[in-house]
Amino acid sequence: MAYNDLREWIAALDRAGELRKIRTEADPILEIAEITDRVSKSSSEKFGKGGPALLFQNVKRHAESQLLINQFGSERRMRLALEVDSLDEIADRIRAFMDVKSPQGFLDKVKMLPMLAEMGKFFPKTVPTGACKEVIRREGFSLLDFPVLQCWPKDAGRFITLPCVITRDPKTGKRNVGMYRMQVYDERTTGMHWQRQKVAAEHYREALRTASQSGVPSKSASVDIMARSSGGAVLAEGARPSGKMEVAVAIGTDPALTFSAIVPAPPDVEEFIIAGFLRQKPVEIVKCETVDLEVPADAEIVLEGYVNLDELRVEGPFGDHTGFYSLEDLYPVFHVTCVTHRKNPIYATTIVGKPPMEDGWMGKAVERIFLPLMRLTIPELVDINLPLEGVFHNLMIVSIRKSYPGQARKVMNAIWSLGQAMFTKCILVVDEDVDVHDVGDVTLKVLNNIDPERDIQFTLGPIDSLDHASRLPNYGSKMGIDATRKWTSEGFARPWPDEIMMDNKTKTLVDSRWKAFAKELGIE
Numbered sequence: 001m002a003y004n005d006l007r008e009w010i011a012a013l014d015r016a017g018e019l020r021k022i023r024t025e026a027d028p029i030l031e032i033a034e035i036t037d038r039v040s041k042s043s044s045e046k047f048g049k050g051g052p053a054l055l056f057q058n059v060k061r062h063a064e065s066q067l068l069i070n071q072f073g074s075e076r077r078m079r080l081a082l083e084v085d086s087l088d089e090i091a092d093r094i095r096a097f098m099d100v101k102s103p104q105g106f107l108d109k110v111k112m113l114p115m116l117a118e119m120g121k122f123f124p125k126t127v128p129t130g131a132c133k134e135v136i137r138r139e140g141f142s143l144l145d146f147p148v149l150q151c152w153p154k155d156a157g158r159f160i161t162l163p164c165v166i167t168r169d170p171k172t173g174k175r176n177v178g179m180y181r182m183q184v185y186d187e188r189t190t191g192m193h194w195q196r197q198k199v200a201a202e203h204y205r206e207a208l209r210t211a212s213q214s215g216v217p218s219k220s221a222s223v224d225i226m227a228r229s230s231g232g233a234v235l236a237e238g239a240r241p242s243g244k245m246e247v248a249v250a251i252g253t254d255p256a257l258t259f260s261a262i263v264p265a266p267p268d269v270e271e272f273i274i275a276g277f278l279r280q281k282p283v284e285i286v287k288c289e290t291v292d293l294e295v296p297a298d299a300e301i302v303l304e305g306y307v308n309l310d311e312l313r314v315e316g317p318f319g320d321h322t323g324f325y326s327l328e329d330l331y332p333v334f335h336v337t338c339v340t341h342r343k344n345p346i347y348a349t350t351i352v353g354k355p356p357m358e359d360g361w362m363g364k365a366v367e368r369i370f371l372p373l374m375r376l377t378i379p380e381l382v383d384i385n386l387p388l389e390g391v392f393h394n395l396m397i398v399s400i401r402k403s404y405p406g407q408a409r410k411v412m413n414a415i416w417s418l419g420q421a422m423f424t425k426c427i428l429v430v431d432e433d434v435d436v437h438d439v440g441d442v443t444l445k446v447l448n449n450i451d452p453e454r455d456i457q458f459t460l461g462p463i464d465s466l467d468h469a470s471r472l473p474n475y476g477s478k479m480g481i482d483a484t485r486k487w488t489s490e491g492f493a494r495p496w497p498d499e500i501m502m503d504n505k506t507k508t509l510v511d512s513r514w515k516a517f518a519k520e521l522g523i524e
């Protein structure tokens with residue numbers, strides 16, 4: 001059964017022995033981050049890698065608040081969050097939907113009915129009200145009332161790190177839910193860190209286009225500088241029209257929705273539907289009080305407001321999931337017009353930094369779920385691995401079933417053209433017999449199999465906004481390594497050696513006598 005809200009999820013974590021409640025006072029400025037970092041990097045028999053989820057119940061200066069962190073911080077909890085025994089189950093469900101063929105006759109149509117009924121569960125359901133409206137504050141609220149963390153010493157301030165940011169495409173009316181951090185500037189304003197290539201940034205550009213077509217003049221003199229920023233991003237350089245775009249933010253939702261906000265879905269696929277698919281139950285949404293947007297009805301906290309189209313402000317630095325501070329840059333400013341929340345809201349958050357951390361497990365789930373979707377355009381793809389230390393966008397190891405010369409390079413180019421996979425700085429392509437999850441074996445095969453000058457492919461293109469090494473923000477080079485076995489049809493004339501393997505006869509013989517040998521060797 002789907003978790004209806006964060007509280008049902010916390011109760012499930014507790015029942016599963018995956019939650020620790022902390023009564024000792026802890027400071028949201030740095031201290032909670034340091035505690036969580038240690039827990040994220042711990043490994044124990046009870047919790048495995050990543051430690052338990054943490055519910056801080058005595059947050060310094062916020063005695064009445066509870067703070068949840070590390071809710072997704074292990075493979076086990078990620079499976080619990082998505083209610084599966086294995087993340088591949090979700091991939092299988094996606095595959096089943098993709099396998100649907102046009103019905104040939106009446107019987108085929110009847111067979112499709114259960115699937116159509118299931119699809120009905122995916123769409124969000126608008127309800128008249130919800131728990132997120134228990135307290136409605138149009139006046140006299142302060143963002144500083146919530147126990148927002150400062151995560152790292154050189155962070156520019158306190159950041160809301162696990163928000164579901166809801167926007168609407170001004171042209172099509174389609175909604176988007178994305179996770180973009182928010183630097184709290186003061187009681188009523190925050191930064192809005194949607195990076196240039198993300199869906200909400202495109203909504204913002206669309207709002208700019210609409211406003212500029214309607215001829216609303218700019219109020220700001222520094223528009224040219226703004227136009228060149230990496231964050232908000234604009235039309236062409238030049239006048240920036242005034243106007244607003246409405247935004248709503250939900251903090252503390254059911255786990256499927258929070259996870260959906262990070263899923264790199266195509267812009268037209270609404271995350272409320274993805275969450276509905278994952279939890280197999282519609283997400284219930286309610287209308288906001290002051291903006292024309294809908295939010296999850298039972299969210300712990302909802303911030304309603306707008307970003308001005310002619311206002312950007314310095315955001316960052318922020319200790320990021322790359323293990324470095326992301327540099328400061330100009331981003332839109334979110335003005336909060338109304339806060340609604342549950343009574344005694346639970347503030348959900350996370351920290352990012354050097355891996356392994358909570359977001360790494362979320363990324364691993366995305367990797368598993370996206371494999372069947374990637375195969376739609378890259379059918380030769382056997383498996384992929386994004387090692388945690390590759391921080392999502394720096395390294396992708398892919399194995400392929402190679403059937404024609406140059407296919408590894410075709411695969412690299414396909415990945416670089418695939419949504420957010422375009423950011424992948426280094427792609428390693430290996431043959432299907434290499435286990436991409438065995439990084440030791442991958443290293444052995446890749447480095448043995450390549451002639452670097454021949455097998456490395458460089459290309460130029462969009463780069464992740466967090467990359468600090470590229471020649472320009474958001475633009476730079478990427479590298480693919482073709483570590484597949486080379487064929488004569490690829491111009492390789494030398495013989496290719498066999499990989500060393502013991503023959504089965506000897507293996508069976510030693511298996512049968514292994515107990516005795518092991519005893520003598522002291523390695524039982």
Ligand SMILES: Cc1cc2nc3c(=O)[nH]c(=O)nc-3n(C[C@H](O)[C@H](O)[C@H](O)COP(=O)(O)O)c2cc1C
Binds near residue numbers: 179181
């Ligand atoms: C904890 C966490 C924080 C994130 N913060 C940001 C952020 O500040 N800005 C951003 O553009 N993407 C951020 N991301 C990645 C986006 O959530 C991700 O790219 C998502 O697909 C964006 O949604 P969209 O495709 O609807 O734009 C973050 C991801 C996680 C897991």
